[in-house]
Amino acid sequence: MGFLYLSTLRTIASMPPPVELILPVPGIRHAVHQLSDPAEFAIAVSGGHLIADFFAKQECPTRIEQFQTPLWALDFQQANVKAHIHCPLPGDWASVGLMRSPVESSWYGRQAVAGVLMCNPPGQAIDGCIVPGFQCLTMSVPATVWERCGALAGRMDDGFENVSAICLPPETYARIERELTSILPLLRNAAKIPGYIPEATEWVDGLVIDVLTMAWELSSGVEIGMGSSRNRTRLAHRAEEWMRAHLGDAIQVPDVCLALGVSRRELEYAFRLTFDESPRDFLQAMRLNAVRRALKHSSSHRSLIDIAFDHGITHLGRFAKNYRTLFGENPSFSRLQNCPRRG
Numbered sequence: 001m002g003f004l005y006l007s008t009l010r011t012i013a014s015m016p017p018p019v020e021l022i023l024p025v026p027g028i029r030h031a032v033h034q035l036s037d038p039a040e041f042a043i044a045v046s047g048g049h050l051i052a053d054f055f056a057k058q059e060c061p062t063r064i065e066q067f068q069t070p071l072w073a074l075d076f077q078q079a080n081v082k083a084h085i086h087c088p089l090p091g092d093w094a095s096v097g098l099m100r101s102p103v104e105s106s107w108y109g110r111q112a113v114a115g116v117l118m119c120n121p122p123g124q125a126i127d128g129c130i131v132p133g134f135q136c137l138t139m140s141v142p143a144t145v146w147e148r149c150g151a152l153a154g155r156m157d158d159g160f161e162n163v164s165a166i167c168l169p170p171e172t173y174a175r176i177e178r179e180l181t182s183i184l185p186l187l188r189n190a191a192k193i194p195g196y197i198p199e200a201t202e203w204v205d206g207l208v209i210d211v212l213t214m215a216w217e218l219s220s221g222v223e224i225g226m227g228s229s230r231n232r233t234r235l236a237h238r239a240e241e242w243m244r245a246h247l248g249d250a251i252q253v254p255d256v257c258l259a260l261g262v263s264r265r266e267l268e269y270a271f272r273l274t275f276d277e278s279p280r281d282f283l284q285a286m287r288l289n290a291v292r293r294a295l296k297h298s299s300s301h302r303s304l305i306d307i308a309f310d311h312g313i314t315h316l317g318r319f320a321k322n323y324r325t326l327f328g329e330n331p332s333f334s335r336l337q338n339c340p341r342r343g
Contacts, residue, residue, distance in 0.1 A: 028201070029068040030191030034061040038289050039297055041085065045095065045126060046073030047140045050087040053289040055277055057081075057328050059132070067187050069201065072141050072208045074187075079134040084275055084282070087126040094146035095120040096215055098176065101135035109233035109274040110165050115173035117166040119215045122146060124163050127237070129276050137180065139208055149209060153216035166218045179207055229273065235260070236274035239267060243283055247290060250312050253279045287311045288319075288326050295334040304335050 035041055041052035044064050058081035065076040089095055097118040104111045107118050107128035120126050122143040168176070183203055190201065239256050246255075256279065257264050271279045290311045295304070305316065308331070313319045323331045 027193065028187065028191040029066070030188065031066045033064040033066070035064060036061045037292070037296065038083070039293050041083075044075065044077060044085075045087045045138055045140065046075055047093040047095070048087040048089050048126065050085055050126075053084045053285050054326055055082040055084065055129075055281070055285050057326055067191065067204075071145060072139065072204065074204070075138040075140070076184075077134070077136045077138065079130040079136075080132050082129070082131050084129050084277075084285075085126070089120055089123060089125060091123040092143045093140060094122045094143060094212075095126060095138055095140045096212060097126070098137045098139070098211070099135075100137060100177070101133055103131055103133040105130055105134050106274065106276050107165065108163060109229050109236070112165060115168045115170065117164075117168060117211070117215055117218075119164045119166060119219065121162070129274075139211060141208065141212065145208075146212065149212040150216045152209075152213045164215075164219050166215060168214075168218075172214070176207070176211065179203070183207065232266075232270040233274050235262060235267065236270040239270070239279065240282075240286075243286060247287060247311055250314050251283075253283065256283075284322060285326070287313055288323055291319075291323070291331065292327060292334060295331060304331055 033040070033043060035044065036058065038052045038054050041050050041062070043066075044050045044052075044062075046066060046068055060080050062080050063078045067074045097120075099105065099112045099116040099118070100114055102114055104113050105128060106112075112118065118126075118128070126138075186203065239260060242256060242259055243251070253264065253267070257267055260267070262270075267279050271277055271282055275282055277285070291308060291313070294307050294310070302310075308316060308319055320331060327334070
């Protein structure tokens with residue numbers, strides 16, 4: 001069965017014939033990350049640059065374990081923070097997230113629990129809200145592998161252009177979890193040795209193709225955000241984009257409503273559905289996270305006050321208190337850590 005899986009993946013990815021096994025091949029890249037700062041989340045999804053905005057203080061680090069080869073990447077994520085995440089994907093890269101935790105998380109305005117696949121075709125951004133206890137496996141592949149899985153499923157004619165949420169049958173999800181339990185130790189051992197280790201990679205090759213093909217097979221008629229839910233999700237993301245574009249201005253929620261031509265109540269519904277936060281709290285968290293990134297990762301010598309004003313903050317006392325509540329330290333301490341030490 002393992003040989004069949006490996007042969008299938010080579011065919012799907014238009015790889016050379018099996019004779020390539022005698023040639024040197026790259027090994028499995030393996031990394032484990034402990035993420036404590038919003039900016040550190042950039043690497044959390046292979047193939048994309050993730051942006052995280054914390055909504056609450058993180059009590060312990062978020063853990064990311066990654067395995068990468070030329071044909072697939074697996075990101076095992078265990079989050080310990082409430083945050084909004086946004087990760088644009090390039091046009092030549094697709095991603096499928098397998099939800100693995102009993103806690104609910106919100107994706108495009110839809111609640112997801114263990115056994116749900118969130119499918120992001122090439123070029124479609126990953127966007128959602130994570131919470132403490134959130135666990136997910138993200139499978140990422142080149143567009144060629146994604147498209148050929150569609151061909152295997154017989155679905156290429158009607159396409160897969162939008163993000164979809166798919167509920168796996170319980171027995172299917174249980175089988176995948178059993179396979180993952182067996183695969184992880186093999187992958188960790190394989191990553192220590194140069195070159196591919198057939199026992200590990202053949203199994204993963206087959207699982208990746210199985211899950212992606214299944215996503216295509218089950219995707220008919222399950223585009224997320226139908227009806228009013230879809231309209232409110234679109235509204236929330238339009239508002240988010242407008243907020244980011246005007247983050248340097250002293251805007252408030254009424255300014256957002258007037259700019260988009262919607263009522264405050266409708267905007268409130270949209271944000272609660274999509275981000276599980278009010279527009280006011282979302283805007284505040286966005287500003288605090290942006291200030292933190294500027295303080296910790298900027299080489300600028302501008303003052304703390306100027307940086308706060310750059311991000312639309314006008315009440316410095318309230319800003320310091322909210323910053324300390326969210327990140328567990330004063331903004332001046334974050335700035336001090338970024339200052340070069342004099343010998």
